[in-house]
Amino acid sequence: MKNKYIASFEQAQIASKNVPEFRAGDTLRLAVTITEGEKSRVQNYEGICISIRGEGTGKTITVRKIGANGVGIERVFPIYSDSLEKIEVLRRGRVRRAKLFYLRDLAGKAARIKEIRRK
Known part of the structure; x- marks a missing residue:
């Protein structure tokens, strides 16, 4: 059971x-x-979302990119972090699993994910 103050802070x-809205298998650009010293810049990280937890x-x-x-290269990003400026969905992937850890063992064309075609 969560404290009501913590719950209201999280909602804010x-x-x-x-x-x-995105799912595992979607290609994202984050x-x-x-921050390097006193300077900060925005850098894009583009890859396939292999898990959401x-x-x-x-x-x-x-x-994973x-x-x-x-x-x-895999990176874990907290969605509500201040360091994450924007999330952009580039492609929707057609997958049948929630966690795509099997992509770690695949290389090249075998690691491709089919795209959901929009009408």
Whole structure:
């Protein structure tokens, strides 16, 4: 059971952030704020959402992208973090699972996900 003050604070945090609807298998572009010393900049991180977990302000997503030399890079992002400026859904993926950890073992064309066609 949650304290009512904590619950109301979490509701305010969630209401202040505009998060689009997406699922595992969707290709996302995340605008992440990076602070280096006193300077800060926004850098895009683009990849496939392989899992969504948690609830409320503790909700996190794991995004996997293929970096240099075909090396897979996964990052976990708290959705309601201040460092996450914007979430943009680029493609909707057609998958039959909630967690796509099997993509870690696949490479190249085998790791592709079919796109949901919009009419």
